[in-house]
Amino acid sequence: MPEENALQQQVRRIISDAGGxxxxxxxxxxxxxxxxxxxxxxxxxxxxxxxxxxxxxLEVAVKQACADKVISEEEKATEWGTPYYIYRPGExxxxxxxxEEEKYFVxxxxxxxxVVLELAATTLYLYRHEEFYRGDKGNPWLxxxxxxxxxxxEGRLRKAYEAYEALRLxxxxxxxxxxxxxx
Amino acid sequence: MAKHEDISQALIxxxxxxxxxxxxxxxxxxxxAEILKDNKDKxxxxxxxxxxISSQFDADRLDYMQRDRLMTGxxxxxxxxxxxxxxxxxxxxxxxxxxxxxxxxxxxVLSPKAQHTAENYIFSLFHLYPNVYLHKTTRGFEMxxxxxxxxxxxxxxxxxxxxxxxxEQNPLIEFIKEPDKQEHVLxxxxxxxxxxxxxxxxxxxxxxxxxxxxxxxxxxLRAIDIRLKVEAALEQKKQGNxxxxxxxxxxxxxxxxxxxxKVGQGEDSEHCILCDSYxxxxxxxxxxxxxxxxxxxxxxxxxxxxxxxxxVSPAIHYAESYKICRAYVFRDxxxxxxxxxxxxxxxxxxxxx
Numbered sequence: 001m002p003e004e005n006a007l008q009q010q011v012r013r014i015i016s017d018a019g020g021x022x023x024x025x026x027x028x029x030x031x032x033x034x035x036x037x038x039x040x041x042x043x044x045x046x047x048x049x050x051x052x053x054x055x056x057x058l059e060v061a062v063k064q065a066c067a068d069k070v071i072s073e074e075e076k077a078t079e080w081g082t083p084y085y086i087y088r089p090g091e092x093x094x095x096x097x098x099x100e101e102e103k104y105f106v107x108x109x110x111x112x113x114x115v116v117l118e119l120a121a122t123t124l125y126l127y128r129h130e131e132f133y134r135g136d137k138g139n140p141w142l143x144x145x146x147x148x149x150x151x152x153x154e155g156r157l158r159k160a161y162e163a164y165e166a167l168r169l170x171x172x173x174x175x176x177x178x179x180x181x182x183x
Numbered sequence: 184m185a186k187h188e189d190i191s192q193a194l195i196x197x198x199x200x201x202x203x204x205x206x207x208x209x210x211x212x213x214x215x216a217e218i219l220k221d222n223k224d225k226x227x228x229x230x231x232x233x234x235x236i237s238s239q240f241d242a243d244r245l246d247y248m249q250r251d252r253l254m255t256g257x258x259x260x261x262x263x264x265x266x267x268x269x270x271x272x273x274x275x276x277x278x279x280x281x282x283x284x285x286x287x288x289x290x291x292v293l294s295p296k297a298q299h300t301a302e303n304y305i306f307s308l309f310h311l312y313p314n315v316y317l318h319k320t321t322r323g324f325e326m327x328x329x330x331x332x333x334x335x336x337x338x339x340x341x342x343x344x345x346x347x348x349x350x351e352q353n354p355l356i357e358f359i360k361e362p363d364k365q366e367h368v369l370x371x372x373x374x375x376x377x378x379x380x381x382x383x384x385x386x387x388x389x390x391x392x393x394x395x396x397x398x399x400x401x402x403x404l405r406a407i408d409i410r411l412k413v414e415a416a417l418e419q420k421k422q423g424n425x426x427x428x429x430x431x432x433x434x435x436x437x438x439x440x441x442x443x444x445k446v447g448q449g450e451d452s453e454h455c456i457l458c459d460s461y462x463x464x465x466x467x468x469x470x471x472x473x474x475x476x477x478x479x480x481x482x483x484x485x486x487x488x489x490x491x492x493x494x495v496s497p498a499i500h501y502a503e504s505y506k507i508c509r510a511y512v513f514r515d516x517x518x519x520x521x522x523x524x525x526x527x528x529x530x531x532x533x534x535x536x
Contacts, residue, residue, distance in 0.1 A: 023281055023282055024281025026281050078277075082277075082279040114280050118280075151285060
């Protein structure tokens with residue numbers, strides 16, 4: 001088990017890779033999951049939760065990193081009043097060592113809408129961790145659509161597939177699997 | 184332990200309730216049970232029916248606040264339900280994630296004419312907490328019941344079922360042994376407890392005997408209002424003039440006091456001082472971490488847009504939470520050993536504040 005401080009530094013690294021600013025708790029979780037699957041991160045374990053793959057250890061590390069000022073969390077609200085959060089390096093952030101391909105991966109992932117990342121990460125989770133590569137379990141994209149009907153509508157499932165393909169073709173420590181799109 | 188959502192689903196899908204629902208429409212029981220599902224692939228946002236089942240304006244609250252008011256004889260907390268229902272509409276709200284729009288979803292909305300009735304509903308429900316749900320005597324008996332259950336669980340798990348006074352077939356014992364079994368949960372009701380008390384009073388275990396006897400003869404624990412004592416002491420010390428700052432100081436001191444009491448009692452299940460802390464907000468702010476987000480809120484149609492009640496009602500927006508922090512001691516503490524212990528800890532913590 002890595003030290004608490006090491007986990008905080010990894011959170012700091014994700015923010016730094018994202019160019020020093022990352023919007024959204026869900027986006028942060030999904031990027032961390034995709035980074036883990038692509039071999040850039042190793043210390044967070046994920047399980048399936050309401051918004052798809054989720055790491056409690058990551059959430060704790062984020063809270064701790066905020067408390068220790070390794071990163072900062074700014075609460076904002078949309079016009080409608082829904083809160084969301086912006087993460088930036090904190091006052092006490094040590095400079096993060098940069099790995100070019102990791103930085104490129106995170107920057108690209110960050111450019112997609114949060115819900116698109118959620119759908120892509122969910123599909124990858126189903127494929128890798130719930131055995132949706134097996135023919136008898138069905139196509140993971142269809143399963144994602146079933147589980148997230150509202151979010152998958154208005155062409156967002158296709159956008160998620162395109163986003164996943166864009167990330168899959170980037171250089172990474174471990175190649176992401178090809179997951180056939182059924183439509 | 185068996186989850187209450189699973190138990191409710193099982194009750195709806197099978198038996199008498201299912202027959203009534205399926206008579207109304209084929210497979211209707213399954214459709215209703217589906218809404219109660221709380222598994223990980225539950226849809227986000229949930230549909231409009233979830234707002235009826237679980238929100239700050241759900242059917243359960245609307246029902247129990249009327250029932251509890253009637254049964255306890257509380258004369259305040261009246262709500263004009265007819266007016267609320269007459270002004271209930273279906274509206275479209277924006278669904279957002281990480282600051283980005285995902286489209287719209289349907290939910291329940293009140294017309295502007297019901298704004299003040301909705302405010303009244305919120306405060307009426309809130310006032311039931313100090314008046315009924317968090318009343319020192321009610322909570323005292325709850326503490327007593329919890330202490331009894333904790334002790335029974337410890338004894339059964341330690342293989343000392345014989346010390347409980349109950350037979351192996353008692354539903355309480357069956358539940359403690361196999362808490363995951365739905366049939367054991369369903370067999371528990373207030374009759375089981377009341378009819379078990381005369382046997383629990385005969386228990387070899389002194390703590391079980393004491394708790395059971397107090398429950399049976401309705402002898403309440405003695406309440407020591409820690410929060411009130413801390414507030415009074417701070418007022419004398421002229422600390423915390425600012426309401427919010429003062430409340431935070433009181434929170435901190437109360438937390439320290441409760442921790443000290445708990446540490447002093449150790450890990451065993453025969454606590455002589457029972458602590459009770461609770462905070463009840465007037466109205467919960469929408470949180471992105473909650474799956475239901477806006478479906479959990481009370482929404483008002485106002486000036487062409489749909490607004491959260493909290494944003495149109497300063498009274499609700501700025502209302503403080505109601506908090507309790509109490510210690511309870513048994514009435515057999517005749518020399519007031521434990522009462523004194525609590526009071527010493529309070530005095531010490533206030534002094535150090």
